[in-house]
Amino acid sequence: MIHFDNVTKVYVNQNRPALDHISVDVDKGEFVFLVGPSGSGKSTFLRLVLKEERPNSGAIHVAGKDLAKLSNFKVPHLRRRIGCVFQDFRLLPNKNVYENVAFALEVIGKPRRFIRKVVPEVIELVGLEGKAHRMPDELSGGEQQRVAMARAFVNRPMILLADEPTGNIDPATSIGIMKVLDRINRTGTTVLMATHDAAIVDSMRKRVVELEDGKIVRDQSRGVYGQAY
Amino acid sequence: MRANFIFSEVWIGLRRNLTMTIAVIVTVAVGMALLGIGLMINSQVSSMTSFWSDKVELSVYLCKENSPFEACTDKKGISEEQKVALEDVIKGMPQVEGVTFEDSAKALENFMNNDSNNVFASFLKVEDMPESFRVKLSDPAQAAAVTEELSGQAGVSNIINERQLLDSYFGFMDKLQWMALSVAFAMVFAATLLIGNTVRLSAYNRRRETGIMRLVGASNVYIQLPFVLEGVIAGLIGGVLAAVMLITCKILIFDGIQTFLPEALGWNTVAGIISGTMAIGVIICILASFITLRRYLRV
Numbered sequence: 001m002i003h004f005d006n007v008t009k010v011y012v013n014q015n016r017p018a019l020d021h022i023s024v025d026v027d028k029g030e031f032v033f034l035v036g037p038s039g040s041g042k043s044t045f046l047r048l049v050l051k052e053e054r055p056n057s058g059a060i061h062v063a064g065k066d067l068a069k070l071s072n073f074k075v076p077h078l079r080r081r082i083g084c085v086f087q088d089f090r091l092l093p094n095k096n097v098y099e100n101v102a103f104a105l106e107v108i109g110k111p112r113r114f115i116r117k118v119v120p121e122v123i124e125l126v127g128l129e130g131k132a133h134r135m136p137d138e139l140s141g142g143e144q145q146r147v148a149m150a151r152a153f154v155n156r157p158m159i160l161l162a163d164e165p166t167g168n169i170d171p172a173t174s175i176g177i178m179k180v181l182d183r184i185n186r187t188g189t190t191v192l193m194a195t196h197d198a199a200i201v202d203s204m205r206k207r208v209v210e211l212e213d214g215k216i217v218r219d220q221s222r223g224v225y226g227q228a229y
Numbered sequence: 230m231r232a233n234f235i236f237s238e239v240w241i242g243l244r245r246n247l248t249m250t251i252a253v254i255v256t257v258a259v260g261m262a263l264l265g266i267g268l269m270i271n272s273q274v275s276s277m278t279s280f281w282s283d284k285v286e287l288s289v290y291l292c293k294e295n296s297p298f299e300a301c302t303d304k305k306g307i308s309e310e311q312k313v314a315l316e317d318v319i320k321g322m323p324q325v326e327g328v329t330f331e332d333s334a335k336a337l338e339n340f341m342n343n344d345s346n347n348v349f350a351s352f353l354k355v356e357d358m359p360e361s362f363r364v365k366l367s368d369p370a371q372a373a374a375v376t377e378e379l380s381g382q383a384g385v386s387n388i389i390n391e392r393q394l395l396d397s398y399f400g401f402m403d404k405l406q407w408m409a410l411s412v413a414f415a416m417v418f419a420a421t422l423l424i425g426n427t428v429r430l431s432a433y434n435r436r437r438e439t440g441i442m443r444l445v446g447a448s449n450v451y452i453q454l455p456f457v458l459e460g461v462i463a464g465l466i467g468g469v470l471a472a473v474m475l476i477t478c479k480i481l482i483f484d485g486i487q488t489f490l491p492e493a494l495g496w497n498t499v500a501g502i503i504s505g506t507m508a509i510g511v512i513i514c515i516l517a518s519f520i521t522l523r524r525y526l527r528v
Binding site: 050092109151 | 445448
């Protein structure tokens, strides 16, 4: 599903590569934690999957497509198959829960009948039934992240990227967030989650890929966060 | 493509950026109006040039008794023999196509007909008017040579090249036209920058929305179209205002001076100019939006 082959990324005006000859394979339906300290290259990894950045060398395949050969014109179609969740939720403050989720479908031109059908289903899936008409500032952090997950998942992507989704949320609420991610994963969606949260990684017992200074230092199935923390 | 979604985005953008939108509309309106006025003057001048170039003549005025002109040295006026001799000389010149004699009575009549509100009418008498030969040239460019040759002849008081009279008028119109066009050019330039700035502000205001649109895979058209449409709508409103200004200008100024001009500025021409300036305004808006979006809205 995601295939990195000897990928190196050096940002302009930086000597040290953000990613240094990385090779990873993530299969369909896998749940993978991407761990490591700040600046280890987790976010760069996710940006490369979205083709927001281009690697300096190496090949990246996402959902069967060679990103180097993917024209800019087709990048939006790639992104429709990838959902994204962020630490800062990125909701539209002037739209309610329903509208925030529906926005993702409206801007890719889905018909209104389809939107009316699937949006309530996804809102229920993330556990926000009955709160469809709340505004984001009337919701807790955990609930806002659920809205963001609903938005990321509403178009049934093949891959869900989560960049520290629990970073702004207390541990108790984080468990709920992880349950939703697990539920999404069980529908067959590949989930790739970058995180610092040792407790969550340890409790989930999923595959762990650890980055340090742009290199993979560990790739364990059913791993934990690591002794050092 | 969901039209109502795009248009609601456009409406939000225009409302949030109201002051900039108004600035764009006013600049486009004034710029396009000036461009239109320049084109209107241009078409007026060219239609009049072709009208007059058939008609311009040299007027060879003849000495009368007590003529104040220096050429009329003897203060007696031209004799009949001199007149006949002069006519033969003129007819003998190769550059001359035809010549007619205008006596004092005819001169007075023409003068009265040409000038509508004539304060001289009450006291002008036939004797006051000069006699003249109206010389039509085969090529107006030869006027200087003919003038030089004829001004030495006895009994000629002065020679007026009507073309020169018109040239000063055309020269004035020409300057007016270039002034309008250069101000129009400056306004179009300012409008381009303003539209660019408006689109930039608009893109900044909605960076959250466009960021999410990018993430969920909205196509470039979907992301950029609302911004371009904002520019187009502002350009169109500006164009309509410019059209109103041009129509007012045609009615108040061009129709006002119509009594003095042989060729009217037709509504057809005005309609053509209005649609032309509108198209230019909208095209400028589209281009300015696209160029700015390339820089400020990475997709």
